[in-house]
Amino acid sequence: MASKNRLVKETKVQEIKEKLEKAQSLVLSDYQGLTVEDDTELRKTLREGGVEYKVYKNRLVVLAAKELNIEGLEPYLEGPVAIAFGYEDATAPARILNEFAKTHKKLELKAGLVDGVVYGEEQIKAIASIPSKEVLIAKLLGSFKAPLSNFAYLLSSIKEQKESAETAE
Known part of the structure; x- marks a missing residue:
């Protein structure tokens, strides 16, 4: 039983690592308090913008980031966190989430990673304006x-x- 659970976790960590390597950027956001309708609307908007939106266990993201030598994300991976991965346009996740957060106050941008550099909330909002x-x-x-x-x-x-x-x- 424990080995099956471990295998599932290892598979998830590998999946996260692949997304981290492939993404030009990612944005971490706190989605707690969004209604199902709001979340559905957000996911649709992100998908149309070429952004993948996922929720993973924070601990698994930390493990994947450590395996890729990405430092600085861990402090932002507390509580409910969703990750928006931008593969084509590095500014798309920040831009779309920031625009959505203007009308949906429950969504909060926490941090992001652009070209291997971790940025806090204010810097991600600045990137969103690009x-x-x-x-x-x-x-x-x-x-x-x-x-x-x-x-x-x-x-x-x-x-x-x-x-x-x-x-x-």
């Missing part, structure tokens, strides 16, 4: 486009001036 990768790329392209458009307009104006000068002669 736009998504797609938005940043669009802004960058927009900043390239504006000067090019202005340059094209300038060339067009010069051409029109020369043409009107030639027809006036």
Whole structure:
């Protein structure tokens, strides 16, 4: 009986380790007090944002983190803790959870891990304010486009001036 329980725990620790290695970021949150409807809405929003949301036993997360030499998460793994794993966009878990917490006061961001660095609540909220990768790329392209458009307009104006000068002669 004890060996079966141990095997289940070892399997869970391995699963957590795989998620920790694969994730660009993760955010720990206290979900205590959310209604079933709120939790369902949150999970749907996270899934649509490409974020995986899981609840594991804190002790198993601590063991997985230690095996991967991740330090600093343990103090935040107390009480009911859910983990949002971001695989594609490092800011997505923080951004989505922070936005949800604005209208659902029971959800509290505790901490996060981005590129191997543990951040506290305030730093995670700051990370949440960073736009998504797609938005940043669009802004960058927009900043390239504006000067090019202005340059094209300038060339067009010069051409029109020369043409009107030639027809006036």
